[in-house]
Amino acid sequence: MRISDSVGYRNLLDNLDMLNARLEQSTQEVSSGQRLSHLHVAPADSAEMVQLNDQLARLDQFKTNADSGGYFLQVSDSTLSTLYNLVTSVYAAGSAAANNFNDANSLSALASQIQSQLDQILSLANTQIEGRYIFAGSQTTSPAFTVAGGIAAYQGDNVANTIQISDGLQVEQNIPGSAVFSPVFAAVESLLAAVQSGDQSAIKSSLGQFSSALATVNQVRARLGVNLGKLEDAQTAIQTQETSIKTRQSHIGDVDMAAAISRLSQTQIALQAAQTAGALVRQHNLFDYLA
Amino acid sequence: MISSIFSSLGIAREALYAQQVGLDITQNNIANVNTPGYTRQRADFVPGGMATPGNLQSGSGVQVASIVSYRDRLYDQRVNNELQRQGEYGASFSALQQVEALFNDSANSGLQSAIAAFFNSFSSLANAPENASLREQVLANGEQLGSKFRQSYEHVQEVQSQLDREVAETVSQINTITANIARLNAEVSATRGANSNASNLEDQRQELIDQLAGLVDISYYTDTGSGNISITTRQGALLVAGNRSNPWQAVRSLAGPFLQVHDASGTDITSAIQSGKLGGLLKTRDTNIPSYLSALDDLAAAIISRVNAQHASGSDLNGAAGGDFFVPFAPVTPGSNQGAARAIEVAITDPAEIAAASSGGGPGSNANAQSLAGIQNELLLSGNTATLSQFYSNLVFNIGLDAKNAGDNLEVENRLVTQLQNQRDSVSGVSLDEEAINIMRYQKAYEASARLISVIDTLSDDLLRIIGG
Numbered sequence: 077m078r079i080s081d082s083v084g085y086r087n088l089l090d091n092l093d094m095l096n097a098r099l100e101q102s103t104q105e106v107s108s109g110q111r112l113s114h115l116h117v118a119p120a121d122s123a124e125m126v127q128l129n130d131q132l133a134r135l136d137q138f139k140t141n142a143d144s145g146g147y148f149l150q151v152s153d154s155t156l157s158t159l160y161n162l163v164t165s166v167y168a169a170g171s172a173a174a175n176n177f178n179d180a181n182s183l184s185a186l187a188s189q190i191q192s193q194l195d196q197i198l199s200l201a202n203t204q205i206e207g208r209y210i211f212a213g214s215q216t217t218s219p220a221f222t223v224a225g226g227i228a229a230y231q232g233d234n235v236a237n238t239i240q241i242s243d244g245l246q247v248e249q250n251i252p253g254s255a256v257f258s259p260v261f262a263a264v265e266s267l268l269a270a271v272q273s274g275d276q277s278a279i280k281s282s283l284g285q286f287s288s289a290l291a292t293v294n295q296v297r298a299r300l301g302v303n304l305g306k307l308e309d310a311q312t313a314i315q316t317q318e319t320s321i322k323t324r325q326s327h328i329g330d331v332d333m334a335a336a337i338s339r340l341s342q343t344q345i346a347l348q349a350a351q352t353a354g355a356l357v358r359q360h361n362l363f364d365y366l367a
Numbered sequence: 368m369i370s371s372i373f374s375s376l377g378i379a380r381e382a383l384y385a386q387q388v389g390l391d392i393t394q395n396n397i398a399n400v401n402t403p404g405y406t407r408q409r410a411d412f413v414p415g416g417m418a419t420p421g422n423l424q425s426g427s428g429v430q431v432a433s434i435v436s437y438r439d440r441l442y443d444q445r446v447n448n449e450l451q452r453q454g455e456y457g458a459s460f461s462a463l464q465q466v467e468a469l470f471n472d473s474a475n476s477g478l479q480s481a482i483a484a485f486f487n488s489f490s491s492l493a494n495a496p497e498n499a500s501l502r503e504q505v506l507a508n509g510e511q512l513g514s515k516f517r518q519s520y521e522h523v524q525e526v527q528s529q530l531d532r533e534v535a536e537t538v539s540q541i542n543t544i545t546a547n548i549a550r551l552n553a554e555v556s557a558t559r560g561a562n563s564n565a566s567n568l569e570d571q572r573q574e575l576i577d578q579l580a581g582l583v584d585i586s587y588y589t590d591t592g593s594g595n596i597s598i599t600t601r602q603g604a605l606l607v608a609g610n611r612s613n614p615w616q617a618v619r620s621l622a623g624p625f626l627q628v629h630d631a632s633g634t635d636i637t638s639a640i641q642s643g644k645l646g647g648l649l650k651t652r653d654t655n656i657p658s659y660l661s662a663l664d665d666l667a668a669a670i671i672s673r674v675n676a677q678h679a680s681g682s683d684l685n686g687a688a689g690g691d692f693f694v695p696f697a698p699v700t701p702g703s704n705q706g707a708a709r710a711i712e713v714a715i716t717d718p719a720e721i722a723a724a725s726s727g728g729g730p731g732s733n734a735n736a737q738s739l740a741g742i743q744n745e746l747l748l749s750g751n752t753a754t755l756s757q758f759y760s761n762l763v764f765n766i767g768l769d770a771k772n773a774g775d776n777l778e779v780e781n782r783l784v785t786q787l788q789n790q791r792d793s794v795s796g797v798s799l800d801e802e803a804i805n806i807m808r809y810q811k812a813y814e815a816s817a818r819l820i821s822v823i824d825t826l827s828d829d830l831l832r833i834i835g836g
């Protein structure tokens with residue numbers, strides 16, 4: 077092919093342009109470490125990145141939910157554990173009161189002990205987390221139980237919230253207090269009344285209510301334990317998922333540094349060679365040799 | 368007739384003249400080595416007529432028959448075709464690159480992260496529905512979502528308006544070029560009519576036609592008689608006929624927000640423009656970008672209506688039924704979501720009015736907040752086949768793909784144009800080495816002819832001496 081001068085210059089310019097563009101691209105890759113600096117580099121990967129980011133945000137939210145729910149459940153569980161011990165100790169006081177040899181003084185001492193324990197139970201029933209009454213169902217802004225005429229009455233409702241801890245998995249967050257506290261209040265209040273009146277048969281019959289009240293507390297605690305277990309499992313699962321999503325993100329989004337750096341230096345060498353060759357080749361023509 | 372010593376002098380004079388012309392042309396070629404569009408020329412020499420001295424025939428020297436250009440019209444046409452596509456893809460790619468930058472969520476700061484943050488804030492609210500700061504957070508994220516939508520939408524529209532401005536500029540460039548081509552047509556036919564060399568004018572004209580092809584898809588033909596080139600778009604809209612150009616106008620019409628292209632008679636020829644820079648600008652402005660904007664509108668409209676519906680089915684902190692969370696979208700055109708992405712705005716100002724509770728539930732009920740958070744898993748779009756984030760990532764994919772296609776095509780066209788220009792230049796371009804050889808050739812021939820004159824001079828001196836002797 078006949079080579080005119082413009083062909084030589086155009087090819088040189090084109091090659092330099094192309095190499096400069098590649099150098100720019102490689103430099104950007106190496107300096108940012110990012111492969112998907114533009115959507116057009118890999119549209120499908122960029123679109124996948126959007127979904128992966130979305131999933132990560134979701135997982136992050138599940139983690140927040142599990143943390144918050146875990147705290148809620150732990151506070152509930154430790155409250156019920158304290159409740160169980162208190163009720164057991166009330167039962168012991170009741171058993172002591174059921175002894176025929178008690179005089180009026182010791183009965184009155186036992187009665188005031190039970191009264192103070194009843195106050196503690198009320199305070200447990202009205203446990204708050206950040207101002208929320210956790211045993212009040214959805215009526216969290218007012219106390220779960222209020223006492224009128226020595227009788228505690230449930231003010232809440234039976235709404236049990238759930239929290240989302242993974243796609244499609246929800247865990248009960250709160251225990252409406254009615255089911256667990258009402259039998260306890262009933263047993264303790266009737267025992268207190270019996271001890272105060274010194275009615276032995278009433279003391280004995282009210283002690284009979286304790287076993288089912290305690291069994292309810294235990295059942296609820298067992299349920300809380302199961303839910304706490306679900307949260308822990310979910311947190312482990314979230315971490316595993318998070319790791320695999322981040323691995324995938326780094327796979328499609330990160331530059332292969334070794335390859336990018338070697339591409340960069342290759343391009344640099346090619347560019348230098350093209351510049352040198354261009355300068356050499358275009359240095360002379362036949363006019364240099366005409367006298 | 369008898370050959371005379373002076374007829375030899377005539378032959379030598381013709382020869383000197385011819386070599387002189389050869390040198391002139393060489394000089395012209397060298398001078399234009401860097402002139403874009405210049406086609407190298409050569410002098411075609413032919414032997415002079417036969418002289419018949421007695422019974423002996425000898426030639427009567429050399430004549431310059433014509434000066435011709437090494438023009439290859441086939442290459443001109445092919446370069447021209449590829450320039451049209453190069454212009455088209457170049458315009459598209461540059462606009463789409465601006466669009467794609469707005470949708471690159473790899474930094475996780477774009478619209479998708481705002482959507483996720485908004486719905487996840489309902490999930491956070493579900494952990495403590497009566498919590499005032501979590502409620503504030505929902506409102507803040509809702510406002511952030513609205514502002515991201517507006518931002519994305521307006522940025523894309525800004526690119527669209529910029530394309531619109533470029534349409535006007537390109538039309539005026541086209542008019543300048545076609546006017547110059549028409550003027551050159553007149554000059555070429557006048558020069559040809561005077562039997563002169565119109566090569567330089569034709570080169571200029573061809574260069575302008577190449578420039579024009581970069582701007583708009585054209586087809587042209589040369590009238591062999593007059594040498595005039597007539598140009599129309601591929602769809603037949605007239606640009607140049609003889610010495611007259613048909614100036615176009617970029618006209619703002621009532622039919623739409625954007626400029627239309629009208630020809631000199633006022634006919635709308637916008638849809639007749641298919642390629643070149645103008646074609647690329649129009650396609651991106653009228654096809655690509657509207658599809659992105661309408662996807663954003665659909666996304667926003669789906670969020671507004673679904674969130675409002677779910678919000679209405681719950682109770683707020685005061686036990687009242689949920690009102691509109693977002694300002695309901697009032698379609699400008701019935702049945703169309705156009706403008707929703709710009710209109711999305713939180714309607715609630717009091718955080719207590721967020722309906723996190725199930726209907727009739729107490730302040731601690733979170734059922735509706737859960738349902739609101741769950742909207743991001745619902746198949747709301749693309750005929751109930753895509754979630755919000757799937758729909759959005761599909762939009763990201765489409766924008767990336769459009770940009771990639773334009774970029775890939777542009778790269779191919781760049782290479783094709785270079786290759787074809789090289790091929791054309793291998794015929795038409797100036798080679799300095801070749802011209803150096805031509806100089807030597809003409810110089811040697813000139814020297815030889817001059818030498819001949821000096822020989823004839825000596826001979827005639829001899830004759831005169833004899834006569835005078």
